[in-house]
Amino acid sequence: MTTPDHPSPASQPPAPTAKDRIYRSPLGLAGGVLLLLVVLWLGFDALFKGHGRTPWLALAGLILIVPLILAFTLRPAVFANEERLRVRNPFRVITLPWGEVAGLRSGYSNEALTASGAKYQLWAIPVSMRARKKAARRQQRAAADAAGGGTRGGGLGPGGFGLGGFSLRGPDTGPTRAETDQVMDDLRELWERGAQTEPAQGVVTVRWAYEVAAPAVAGAVLLAILLAVG
Template structure:
């Protein structure tokens, strides 16, 4: 079963940008003024290609066979049995092979998100005889402390680690790691840049 993890914020903002571009394209066509309109359309095309590559395309994909890291301009597939270690800081780093490291573009954990996660696990102080907040049961308090400081990226990192360990326990043969260029992103960005240069130079 395939599981896909993305940055929700980047994904939503990417679609908001597409809606903004659609409205502007309609307005520029309706009020066409020659070269200025063409230049504006070309600028929107370049920015949209970058938004696609950076915000909409990146994903971390779990398949039955392994982990697919879909970064802006690169696809890397690592079989579960080939994963040696996983660490999480700002981004998830997956170590495999001869000290090779795959840094996943998403999900990432910002300092703000980590601080928010840390606060979630803090138990409110008891002030005075009359408490304004209910006291958590011991089980819920233990769960909150266990998850203190843990972000979505930490959780995904744990899932990768668990799947890699299960693959090793099954004594699976590590298939080769495959890395390929993301030609859709490359062609899209290159085409829009060429379009922009052409419009500015010859439009």
């Protein structure tokens, strides 16, 4: 889930001295690509084969919808290194030096909290309650196996059956921590390690993604005009 990043000096001043770890949602990327293919297929079909106002409506719809799909599925990412956390959300890019981060909170969403009280959601690291429950069940089974002496146990047990005092339930080698919770643990480790260092000091900056918002607004205006004129 992590890959090295080499940010452009023009887009990220000042350039960090350490390489970034990049965190994205694989399901978000896959869903975004699939949704984008479907929308483009339907849109171009209406654009080139439609009659009357249909091509214009299709064009306006594409200008509106495609940037939104990109913004909410392919764009979100979290970049982290020893000096700062950079959060690329659908419509904003937030740069948080570790010295300005007051905490990283995991609830129904993953969030970064600043010393000034601001809160920023990490879109690229969504919370999966299902994964948390599965990880919690694995933890419980591992604790029960450890308390019962590994795979030994008499009679029937959940997820397996007994034979001669041994449980034939296969070993559960899955993670005992949800993936996104593990990512948050990694970010907390970076924060705790770098918060007091000199390179991790600075100010929080927020940049709006006009390159995403402007086309979507233009498409919405064009679509509204076409619908208004009938």
